[in-house]
Amino acid sequence: MDNIVINGGRKLNGEVKISGAKNAVLPVMAAALLTNGTCVIKNVPCLDDVSVMVSVLQELSVRVSWHNDILRLDCSQVSPVAPSPEILGRIRASNLILGPLLGRFKEAEIGACGGCSIGSRPMDLHFAALEALGAKILPLEAGYFAFVKSLRGAEIHLAFPSVGATENLLMAAALAEGTTVLHNAAAEPEIADLAAFINAMGGRISGAGSNIITIEGVKKLNGAEFTVMPDRIETGTLLLAGAMCGGRLYLKGARFEHNTALLDAMRQAGINFTYNKPGDSAYIEVQSAGGRPWPLPQIVTASYPGFPTDMQPQLTAMLCLAQGRSSVCERIFENRLTFVNELKKMGAAIQAHDNCAIIDGVARLHGAVVRAPDLRAGAALALAGLAAQGCTVIEQAEYIDRGYEDFVEKLCSLGADISRQSKFNTVVCGKPAAAFRLVV
Numbered sequence: 001m002d003n004i005v006i007n008g009g010r011k012l013n014g015e016v017k018i019s020g021a022k023n024a025v026l027p028v029m030a031a032a033l034l035t036n037g038t039c040v041i042k043n044v045p046c047l048d049d050v051s052v053m054v055s056v057l058q059e060l061s062v063r064v065s066w067h068n069d070i071l072r073l074d075c076s077q078v079s080p081v082a083p084s085p086e087i088l089g090r091i092r093a094s095n096l097i098l099g100p101l102l103g104r105f106k107e108a109e110i111g112a113c114g115g116c117s118i119g120s121r122p123m124d125l126h127f128a129a130l131e132a133l134g135a136k137i138l139p140l141e142a143g144y145f146a147f148v149k150s151l152r153g154a155e156i157h158l159a160f161p162s163v164g165a166t167e168n169l170l171m172a173a174a175l176a177e178g179t180t181v182l183h184n185a186a187a188e189p190e191i192a193d194l195a196a197f198i199n200a201m202g203g204r205i206s207g208a209g210s211n212i213i214t215i216e217g218v219k220k221l222n223g224a225e226f227t228v229m230p231d232r233i234e235t236g237t238l239l240l241a242g243a244m245c246g247g248r249l250y251l252k253g254a255r256f257e258h259n260t261a262l263l264d265a266m267r268q269a270g271i272n273f274t275y276n277k278p279g280d281s282a283y284i285e286v287q288s289a290g291g292r293p294w295p296l297p298q299i300v301t302a303s304y305p306g307f308p309t310d311m312q313p314q315l316t317a318m319l320c321l322a323q324g325r326s327s328v329c330e331r332i333f334e335n336r337l338t339f340v341n342e343l344k345k346m347g348a349a350i351q352a353h354d355n356c357a358i359i360d361g362v363a364r365l366h367g368a369v370v371r372a373p374d375l376r377a378g379a380a381l382a383l384a385g386l387a388a389q390g391c392t393v394i395e396q397a398e399y400i401d402r403g404y405e406d407f408v409e410k411l412c413s414l415g416a417d418i419s420r421q422s423k424f425n426t427v428v429c430g431k432p433a434a435a436f437r438l439v440v
Contacts, residue, residue, distance in 0.1 A: 006416070007390070009388070016410050021045075030053070031194060035104075037076065039072075041226055047403060049091050062074065098168055099126075108145075125165035157183040166191055171198070175218065181215075182213045182215070236311045237404070239284065243288050246289055297325070314376065314379055316339075320348040343380070346385075348384070372399045375402045386416055
């Protein structure tokens with residue numbers, strides 16, 4: 001188990017490049033299973049979750065090579081065997097192999113999938129969508145088996161705009177007979193990225209990024225090259241780091257149109273930023289004098305384009321320093337406020353009730369030993385530690401590695417006093433060897 005150690009109270013200044021999006025690259029990797037060709041995926045972040053997904057694909061006989069941020073997937077020898085339950089159980093996104101395997105091979109078997117313990121994430125919506133295409137889902141002792149004689153397009157209405165269900169449906173329907181129209185689809189930018197990748201392979205998907213998506217099935221998909229979108233959650237986390245610590249951060253590659261809900265909240269909190277239009281030179285720059293933000297009386301997480309649940313813990317951390325009372329309500333995952341007690345160890349004044357946090361801002365936080373219960377909560381505790389007076393130790397820091405590439409190194413480059421400790425060594429503002437890149 002690694003710890004992150006932060007000596008807080010330092011301003012952050014400088015430029016950092018936003019990495020490829022975790023929540024985009026994982027479904028894109030799964031979608032490569034739709035072809036018997038080779039896919040080259042660029043801007044791939046070096047993350048624990050990506051490494052686990054590589055292991056899942058290798059269990060399906062995908063030939064993988066990974067150099068720097070370029071991932072090459074040769075899917076010519078894929079076999080729809082059941083991957084190891086131990087590997088599937090390490091990340092939630094492993095369930096995304098269901099749609100492409102069902103589309104290409106007309107059968108798929110998966111075990112129970114893992115991920116952070118932030119709340120219930122049942123597979124019911126995934127199964128209902130696939131069953132509407134003609135699939136049969138059979139429960140197994142520790143997983144599910146799906147099969148179909150022939151997938152056929154259908155009119156489908158999701159009861160909730162589930163990101164995972166939308167992604168699985170897009171991949172399965174891409175090789176179905178006829179046209180599928182999905183209503184109440186998830187509209188996240190990562191959905192549009194997945195659709196763009198499938199279209200690059202020869203698919204025919206329109207409307208992705210809206211709540212109605214049309215998929216015209218094709219008989220075959222080919223290999224393709226594709227560049228993954230920048231990570232909007234890393235962008236938001238660094239924006240809030242700059243707002244909490246003061247200074248000036250230039251986030252190269254950040255896309256303002258992917259972060260409008262957060263930027264609106266920051267604007268209401270009195271935080272200044274600038275940005276440019278999308279393109280190769282996209283950026284967001286945050287400027288802060290380090291003063292206390294204004295309180296936000298009513299933040300409620302919602303499906304995109306609402307305020308993202310993956311940014312709720314980080315915003316909560318910032319509001320601990322606001323000039324008054326704020327309210328943050330979590331409406332996506334029921335267990336996402338477990339980190340509140342950790343912030344209270346640092347001097348935060350928070351009361352949690354009915355999945356809402358009432359936050360009375362304090363003038364300062366102080367360092368403490370805290371424990372990260374999940375990925376985004378770990379990032380929130382790091383932000384609090386950066387702004388706090390004294391030393392903060394974050395235990396179970398490996399959670400942060402699931403979703404942030406070079407987290408410690410990027411913050412070091414911006415002037416933070418942050419280091420990683422493990423039972424083997426300590427890295428202080430130095431870039432260690434990339435432990436998860438591989439060549440197979």
